[in-house]
Amino acid sequence: MINLKEANIVTDEVRILESLVRAAILNPAEGVRSKAIKMINTFYNGNIKKGFMGDNQLFLKYQTAGKEPRYIYVCEMPRTYRDKPSNPHNFIT
DSSP, X not given: OEETTTTTOOOHHHHHHHHHHHHHHHOSOHHHHXXXXXXXXXXXXXXXXXXXXETTEEEEEEOOTTSOOEEEEEEEOOXXXXXXXXXXXXXXX
């Protein structure tokens, strides 16, 4: 498991990734989620295979060709998203 925050790797790229993951999993509008997923795939060359909520946390599954998958902890599951209760939508690319 990769936890970027514990590894003290908090860069603009990490902040952007967190924002995109929140939009891809939590935004109620399918069009917004779809665009966020497309941007994640573009930035990570299609190596992000899945985004999901588990144990009240948001995660990504990262895998390159011929390698074992790695799971990335992104952030805690917020109780609300844009002033509404969070309703997670997992995605598979």
